[in-house]
Structure formats: structure tokens, C-alpha cells
Amino acid sequence: MSSQVDTTIRGLTEQDYKWGFITTIDEDRAPKGLNEEIIRLISARKGEPEFMLEWRLRALRHWFTLEREKGEPKWANVTYNPIDYQDITYYSAPKQKPVIESLDSIDPEILRTYEKLGIPLDEQKRLAGVAVDAVFDSVSVATTFKAKLAEMGVIFCSFSEAVKNHPDLVKKYLGTVVPYTDNFFAALNAAVFTDGSFVYVPKGVRCPLELSTYFRINAAETGQFERTLIVADEGSYVSYLEGCTAPIRDQNQLHAAVVELVALDNAQIKYSTVQNWYPGDKEGRGGIYNFVTKRGKCAGVNSKISWTQVETGSAITWKYPGCILQGDNSVGEFYSVALTNNRQQADTGTKMIHIGKNTRSTIVSKGISAGYGQNTYRGLVKIMKGATGARNFTQCDSLLIGDRCGAHTFPYIDVRNSSARMEHEASTSRIGENQLFYLRQRGLTTEDAVSMIVNGFCKTVFRELPMEFAVEAQKLLGVSLEGSVG
Amino acid sequence: MSLLEIKDLHASVEGHEILKGVNLTINPGEVHSIMGPNGSGKSTLAQVLARRETYEVTSGEILYQGKNLLEMKPEEAACEGIFMAFQYPVEIPGISNAYFLRSAINAVRKYRGEDEMDAMDFLPVFRESLKLLDMDEKLMNRSVNEGFSGGEKKRNEILQMAMLQPKFAILDETDSGLDIDALRIVANGVNALRSPQRSMLVITHYQRLLNYIVPDFIHVLVDGQIARSGGPELAQELEETGYGWAESETQQALPA
Numbered sequence: 001m002s003s004q005v006d007t008t009i010r011g012l013t014e015q016d017y018k019w020g021f022i023t024t025i026d027e028d029r030a031p032k033g034l035n036e037e038i039i040r041l042i043s044a045r046k047g048e049p050e051f052m053l054e055w056r057l058r059a060l061r062h063w064f065t066l067e068r069e070k071g072e073p074k075w076a077n078v079t080y081n082p083i084d085y086q087d088i089t090y091y092s093a094p095k096q097k098p099v100i101e102s103l104d105s106i107d108p109e110i111l112r113t114y115e116k117l118g119i120p121l122d123e124q125k126r127l128a129g130v131a132v133d134a135v136f137d138s139v140s141v142a143t144t145f146k147a148k149l150a151e152m153g154v155i156f157c158s159f160s161e162a163v164k165n166h167p168d169l170v171k172k173y174l175g176t177v178v179p180y181t182d183n184f185f186a187a188l189n190a191a192v193f194t195d196g197s198f199v200y201v202p203k204g205v206r207c208p209l210e211l212s213t214y215f216r217i218n219a220a221e222t223g224q225f226e227r228t229l230i231v232a233d234e235g236s237y238v239s240y241l242e243g244c245t246a247p248i249r250d251q252n253q254l255h256a257a258v259v260e261l262v263a264l265d266n267a268q269i270k271y272s273t274v275q276n277w278y279p280g281d282k283e284g285r286g287g288i289y290n291f292v293t294k295r296g297k298c299a300g301v302n303s304k305i306s307w308t309q310v311e312t313g314s315a316i317t318w319k320y321p322g323c324i325l326q327g328d329n330s331v332g333e334f335y336s337v338a339l340t341n342n343r344q345q346a347d348t349g350t351k352m353i354h355i356g357k358n359t360r361s362t363i364v365s366k367g368i369s370a371g372y373g374q375n376t377y378r379g380l381v382k383i384m385k386g387a388t389g390a391r392n393f394t395q396c397d398s399l400l401i402g403d404r405c406g407a408h409t410f411p412y413i414d415v416r417n418s419s420a421r422m423e424h425e426a427s428t429s430r431i432g433e434n435q436l437f438y439l440r441q442r443g444l445t446t447e448d449a450v451s452m453i454v455n456g457f458c459k460t461v462f463r464e465l466p467m468e469f470a471v472e473a474q475k476l477l478g479v480s481l482e483g484s485v486g
Numbered sequence: 487m488s489l490l491e492i493k494d495l496h497a498s499v500e501g502h503e504i505l506k507g508v509n510l511t512i513n514p515g516e517v518h519s520i521m522g523p524n525g526s527g528k529s530t531l532a533q534v535l536a537r538r539e540t541y542e543v544t545s546g547e548i549l550y551q552g553k554n555l556l557e558m559k560p561e562e563a564a565c566e567g568i569f570m571a572f573q574y575p576v577e578i579p580g581i582s583n584a585y586f587l588r589s590a591i592n593a594v595r596k597y598r599g600e601d602e603m604d605a606m607d608f609l610p611v612f613r614e615s616l617k618l619l620d621m622d623e624k625l626m627n628r629s630v631n632e633g634f635s636g637g638e639k640k641r642n643e644i645l646q647m648a649m650l651q652p653k654f655a656i657l658d659e660t661d662s663g664l665d666i667d668a669l670r671i672v673a674n675g676v677n678a679l680r681s682p683q684r685s686m687l688v689i690t691h692y693q694r695l696l697n698y699i700v701p702d703f704i705h706v707l708v709d710g711q712i713a714r715s716g717g718p719e720l721a722q723e724l725e726e727t728g729y730g731w732a733e734s735e736t737q738q739a740l741p742a
Contacts, residue, residue, distance in 0.1 A: 434574075435578065437539075438575070438578075440561045440564065441536050441560050441561075441563075441570050442586075443561055443594040444561060444590065444593050448589070453578060453581075455581070456579050456629065457579065459579075459581075
């Protein structure tokens, strides 16, 4: 690519993060450090029943064992400075009135923050058909549309509320898809998670709203550890969207969430993520470490779980939303757009574990690298012995912008049943000077040209996003690539 | 006032001088053709006029509507009414032809301070242009040039030209890779777009295209300079004599 194009790319990539600001509110925060006392404090602050505390403590002990013996997982294609887990505050909650009946009782500072982020927390959302469970730092501050959902028997609330009001459901499903023994960060999350969302859709109910949660990290040096659990009972359907933005911080912030999905017989879960955490500055200072464990279990026959993610933020992304296809004829899908710009690193992909007969999975991954960004696709497709008639289709495409970034692909395939049918397609391309010139010759600016090429590249994934968020995702991609020829 | 005035233009690609002093004036409504052997600089001239940044102008001047064209970016030149039909149109996967066209039209309109064209205004003009190029409407929902045949790509270029209504159109080897039927369709499309307000520069290696698009002037480019200029009859002469004369002339002109 010509040096002029490179300069333009640089200009475009070096745009400042548009959502960097800090909200000043009083916080209730625990001292730094990780030990049993802190866990007991978190559990007590949240008024949890005994079983939760016990579970947290078991997770903590397991984490200590892992830390002693092996430490963090080292296999990912990312580099970062060691994390001092004793130098992190594991609990911080905005101080406010305990019960929220209406938006009037919410700290106006918080509302202003949401406004800046463009999160519609008012009645207009109702018209838009979006119910929002907004997590501000660790505590859920507002939940809307509960009444409407409750009419249909749908439970959509913060995890803390679920623990209090629906302990049986939590007890039955918590840790059944991602046990605390799963990995280092899952163990950490199980021990210290402070909130998140809980969804239960009863038998035969088609959830009429897109359920949506916006997360936001606010308190300085507070790791955020959410935990989300979604259970779709027999024959039900739910679509869930998680979106995030985070303000500028100098210190790296650890974000280790866990999401568990359970789909019973004939149930369907669609889980979409738009992730735009602070990516760090141009030199790679600051930014979120996004170490997330997301997994769904198609426990029942004919069930379906579909992950769609648009990952444009975070300094480091370590994330493999997967599906355990246990029920016969169950279907798993993974559609991903991951963008790394400046010094961002992403190691992301999926795991599809075929256990039941005639299980099918589809993987479509689109990685975009710009600046000095490093983008890795890592995927596992495993066909177990009993998974007769299993099928997988994988498509992995990488797009490079500029000549200082990298794209890497690590597809693992493990087939133990000879009837399996596997397809794998991969491509790597680069936004060429000729493509850009063609579009510019038709009157588009370099920025618009890049945006058009990238959006075209991501189209098959955007198509999977709920309508109202597809537009947002396109815009986000444009913003994230501004100054990168993207 | 002339539309385009090229004065003593020198240009290089990757350090090699390709154009070595081109002079050319084009008035509104005129169709000029540049012919010449391979490597004579025809395409370089086209790319320079479209402001491709990988082509470096080392000296000389280009005035377009009295403005310094060499100060314009490619998108500015486009918005000022310069259109190039590419010899090798590129593919843009995932972006439909119709969407791409509307984006291009609206980029130009925005530059001119005009309102955006909405789908309602777009559609009738679009259908008209499709008919002109004998193109299937289905092609328009497909990604830009992706999976198009060579002929479809070239027709698509002229379709864009019809939609964008440029003041100055550069056709860079539009005839290459076309069979006779496709060539006829493309040429008919181009002829339909001839008007007193629109000038064209038709670049071709072969005389064949000029049977269909009859230019007002023909210039023969040899080794980076215009060696001969004349009327449409020059094409026939070149068809008979080839470029051999021109090449030997340049060789003779080289210092021993």
C-alpha cells in the first residue's frame, strides 16, 4: 500500500475513544485484595443465602489452587503484564436509595452517564421494544418492563435479585454449563462476581422483547465480574443483547465475566453482544482486559443456541462463546466480528462440542486488524463418538488494513465419529489501494470507503444481529476504525 | 473555456518516468481518443487524470474547469465531475450494487451541497440506466462486481457513468475483454451519454472500439508523448499501418 494510504490509515486509526468520561458518585467499595473475608463481605453485602456463599468459597479455594499450580492460561496469542490479583477492588457499588420504583429515584449523575452513552432509559424504550437491565459497575440500578414480562412468566432481573427471589432456579442451573472448575477466570468469577443478569423463559413462551443489558465499568481499578444465566425452558424462545462501553482509565482493568445459557427441548436462545470497552490509547496504555467465559448448552432435543458478537473494544479480548450440543438434532451457531486497531489484541473464537445425534454447528468468523492490532481466531469443533450424523461448517475470514497488523487462525478439529461432515473455509485479504481508489473515484472519502468495505466484509454476521442493533454495530465499526482506512 | 488543459505533463510510477511531456486540450462536448502501443503511457494518463496517488506527477500542469486538478484528491475530482470507467473494476463483497451506486451519487450530491437522493428518486433513474445497458435488475442486488463476467463488469462501469452524469468521462480500455455483442452494448451506452455538456477521453489499444464510438479527435501516444493527432480517419490508418512507424520513429529519436 502506498505511503499516503498508510498515512491516511494512521490518521483514521488514531482517533480518540469517544466514550471516555468518569462519573462522580459516592461509592461503597471493599478494600483491595482477594481472600475469604472479601468473599464473605461480598456475599453479606448482597444478602445471599448460604448456598451461594458456600459455592463462592469453593470457587475461591479452587482458584487459589490453580493460581499456585499453573497460574493464568498461557496458550492464548496475547501478551500483557502480569496481573496482581491482590491489587484489585472486588466490590464497589454506587451508594443510592435501596429500592427503585421509577427512574426519578436514580442518581441523576448515573442517568447523565447513560445519556452520554446513548442508552435510552426512559419510556421511549418501551416503544422501541427494548427492556433494559442496566448494570452500573457492579450493581443493577434499573430494570424496566419487568411487569410486562412477568405477565408472561418471563423472569428478567439482576442476578442478585434472582438469588434472593428465585433461589431454586439459580441453584438448579448455576455452574451447570460453566462450572467454577472450568478455567482460571471462570473460577475467579464464581468467587467474586457481584452482579449480572438472570433470565428464565417458561415452557412454550416466546419472549416478546429483545432483552438487553448494558454494562459499564466506572469505578477506577475495579474489576468487573458479571455473571449471566439464561434458561430457556421447553419450547421457548428468547433473544438477548449485551452491549458495553467503558470510560477512559489509565490502569488496566480486568473484566472476567461468565455467561451460561441453557436451552431445554425445542428451545431457542439468541445471544448477541456488542462489545466496546475502552481499548487503551494509541500506544497501548490502559484499556480493558476482557477475559470472558461464555458457553451455552443445548441440553434438549431440537434446541438451538446462537451467538453473535461484535467485538470492537478492549485492550485484550480472550473469549470463546461455545455450544455443547447435547440434545439430538440440536444446533449451535457462532457469528463473530472482531476488530483490533492500534495496539489491541484479540484471541477469540468458539467451541462446538457435538454430543447428540444429527447435531449441527455453523461458525462464521470475521476478523479485522488495523494499526498494530493482532487478531486471532481460535476455534474447536469436536465430534464425540455418539454424535452420529454431526455436521459443521466453518468460515474464517481475516481482513487486514495497513501493513503493521496481524491475523492468525488456529482451527482445531477433533472428530471421533466417521459419519461426521466437516467443512472449513478460510480467507485472508487486505483492503487494497485499488479497492480504495475505486470507491474514491466514485466520490467517497477514504473513511467512507474503508467503512463500506469493512461493512461489506461483515455483512453475513451483521445480518444475524437484531435489526435495531445491526445499524448500531455498523456505526460502532465505523467509529472504531476512524483514522484507519477502515 | 476549455474543460481540460494538460500542459507538459510528466509523471512517474515507482520512480520510472512514464509520461514525458503530454500536451492536450479538451473542450466541452468533445470526444477524444488516446491510442498507442502497450506501455506508451495511456493508462498512466488516465490514472493521473483520476488523481490516483500511486502515480506521481513530477512536472507540468492540468487545469480542469480552470482549477488546478493536481491539487485535488480522487474523491474531489470525482465530485467535480470526473469519472473513470476502470479497465479492471474491483469487487466489493457484501455491498450491493444498488447501495453502492446510491452512496456514490449521494457523496457527489453532498459535495455539491445538494439534498440526498432517496430511494424513490433513485429507482426510476436507475431502471432507465439498466435498460440502456441491457442489464438485469437482479444484478443490482448482487455485491459490486462480485462474480460478474468481464462483460457485466464493463457494462456496470457505464451504468455508473450514466447514473453519475459526469462532465468528463475517462474510458480506460473499456473494450478489453469484450466480445462483439458486449462491445456494441457498451458503445451504445456510451454514445447515448454523449452530449454538448459532456467530454470524454476514450483510451484504447485497438481501432475496433472507435468504429462504434467515433471520436472527434484521435491522439497517438508513443513513449509518453503525443506523437500524432488527427481526426477519426487516423484510426483507420493505424489499423492498416499499426504502431510500428511510431515505435521506429522514437527509436530513431533516441541518442545513439
